Amino acid sequence: MLRICAVTTNRQFLPSISLGELGSPGLLWYWVDFNSPTEEEAMLLDRHFHFHPLAVEDCFYLLQRPKLDHYEEVHFMIMHSLDPLKLAVREVDMFIGPNFVVTFHKEALKELDEAWARIQRKDNWKKGHLYAAYSVMDKLVDQYFPAIHELEDQLLGIETRPRKRSVQMLMDEVFEIRSRLLKLRRTIVPMRDLLYRVINSDRIEGIREQMYYFTDVYDHLLKLSEMIDSNREVTADMRDHYISVNANRMNTIMKTLTVITTIFMPLTFIAGIYGMNFEYMPELSWHGAYYAVLGVMFGLGFGMFLWFRRKGWFE
Secondary structure (H helix, E strand, O other): OEEEEEEEOOOOEEOOOOHHHHHOOOEEEEEEEEEOOOHHHHOHHHHOOOOOHHHHHHHHOOOOOOEEEEEOOEEEEEEEEEOOOOOOEEEEEEEEOOOEEEEEEOOOOHHHHHHHHHHHOOOHHHHOHHHHHHHHHHHHHHOHHHHHHHHHHHHHHHHHOOOOOOHHHHHHHHHHHHHHHHHHHHHHHHHHHHHHHHHOOOOOOOOOOOHHHHHHHHHHHHHHHHHHHHHHHHHHHHHHHHHHHHHHHHHHHHHHHHHHHHHHHHHHHHHHHOOOOOOOOHHHHOOOHHHHHHHHHHHHHHHHHHHHHHHOOOO
């Protein structure tokens, strides 16, 4: 489906016009949105608008990294839309010309619907086609915040809830959050670089007059990048903390087993001596030898236990 809005030179807003009317000399600027286009409609990028073949090819081959390319007077951008729940990434392509904006996306997106509605209210269409481009970017970036906040809430939940689950389960959850943060970073950092190129570009005509809009989006992306890095540091600290706890627990267990082994070493030595089958062993003929040896072994073991406990080896 194609939806087209335009502004005439006498400052009238046309919320819906046909593709054939775009050649009218009375148009100041227009926005064409390829919203879930059919194959025939998608071919209009080449047949009607005559965009550069490389840019058209990029529209058809999903999913690509956010970027900005300049083709003479037409500037081509690849941006990402993000599902806050599933973190599914969808590509949004945009062409910016001297007096037009063309957006292309193979799925219906709420962000594009909101940008389309924004440009039509409160006379926002008077701000020009670059404001329409800004609206698309702004709505796309706004959808990144809920995903970050959701992951932050999960991290806070791990820190605050009672430690009833095993360390391994907590570690699995932390690593899952780190994986989702990495997925977000693959989208947000390239988008940040894209906006940096936009606001520092001298090739996009009229960008200086609309600079504060695009700078605002860039500031949001900087904040998102900092939030991702901060949360990744938190997960790294939690990972190191749980590894340290697990290692300390293992050391405690090994220390206890070592103490027990140490106590039984002299007892095993005594049992080994009197377990030898020599014929001439004076103690073997003594009537109370068995009870005497047991007493010595018990006293030695109990004495070593008290000594180790006094040293704090059981703490």
